[in-house]
Amino acid sequence: MDIRKFLLSTFLFDSFSEKEIDLLVNFASIKKVNKGEQIFSEGQEASAFFIVISGKVKIYKLSPDGKEHTLHIHGKGETVAEAAIFDSMDYPASCMAIEDSVLVRISREGILSLIRKYPELAFKMMSGYSRRLRQFVQKIEELSLKDIKSRLAGYLLENSFEEGGALIYNLSCSKKEIASLLGTIPETLSRALAFLKQKNLISEKNNTIIIKDPEKLKLFSG
Amino acid sequence: MDIRKFLLSTFLFDSFSEKEIDLLVNFASIKKVNKGEQIFSEGQEASAFFIVISGKVKIYKLSPDGKEHTLHIHGKGETVAEAAIFDSMDYPASCMAIEDSVLVRISREGILSLIRKYPELAFKMMSGYSRRLRQFVQKIEELSLKDIKSRLAGYLLENSFEEGGALIYNLSCSKKEIASLLGTIPETLSRALAFLKQKNLISEKNNTIIIKDPEKLKLFSG
DNA sequence: CGTTGCGTTGATCTCTATCAAAAAAGGTGG
């Protein structure tokens, strides 16, 4: 795994230049952990934060009587413990791998000194957050205010590209996964697709969806 | 209200010196709004962010057909729209006062120049972002895979506090607002509350909800 | 071929939004 390439694909660092990534890499390292392995513990000094390359980790707290309470589960592309890095000395909770996982570790001192030296980097990171938050706001809006057909229409428009004068969406992953992305189940997705086909807005052939009427589809997406 | 004193009490600026506050004040102004008054609207250029001095505001999205979903309710000391100003774009949602409120308005240019000068400020802002990001992730999960009763149970547990040995939640805003926050409507919220009362998990008195059985309620929240 | 997994289709059921209306809770002015 190329750590540079990975960092450039994360929302925090995707607007960094090659040079800036070079600076960052000095403070970054790859950490491989097995399932069940501890990554950090509550109360330890927060010396680094992490980004998940593959696998899954959980953030949890132990109550006084030993019971465990999971706060979050973080998967691919997600950042872990960066709040602790930026505002407190110690990790406020513990972290353990729940699958064999690969992480990037970025040291606290590293990132802090980098930002002190190059405040512009902070802007880039913050605009990364900003974009990410916007995406989530949009997703929440879609989940709560739109029905499946609209969500599907919007998704197709968002993720299609032009090819030979036609708008094309490539079914690169299973419909099961797309259903999950849209917050529904395969059966319902199938029906929604059938509906759009029946309205003659799209057609499907060879794992490819052709958007026949982008204008109407857009109207449909709300 | 002394704006300096207030700024010194916020988490963003509590470590500022008198001199630094002077700088900040150049970019800051007080904004008073009445209940129901619009503070900014989705799509407007994001020219400033706010900190709530008193009262409450809500961040919400409107669907084309007029349905409303509240994303956050912000009270005293909380920052509003601070993420919107970093990628020089528009407010992704609208903001309205749900009580008579007083805010500090800090201009985009102001905070940007301040961060250039005091990169430490960026750390604080980023820790706020990462927390908000997590809230959104959780909200999305809840919206897509939990029913109202579970969401309500989770919400109560998240937002309750201990007092005299009992977990209580204070109904500081109308149930209409809470319903919107949970992605539903007052009627449905009312029924969900009735259900939890009937199961003897909670009780309500004087604008206060008492969580009688946190364990079971937790089970209920999923 | 059987088997396994995905995608589609059909029937049914559950949850929640909607519509309508009653009840409760706040004001306001007398």
Place this chain on the structure above:
DNA sequence: CCACCTTTTTTGATAGAGATCAACGCAACG
């Protein structure tokens, strides 16, 4: 304190969207 009005909250009945359950077609694959 009471009558009156407004707003909020609750309750009831209904309808619609989507989840669930079950069955089937179809391709990939040992």
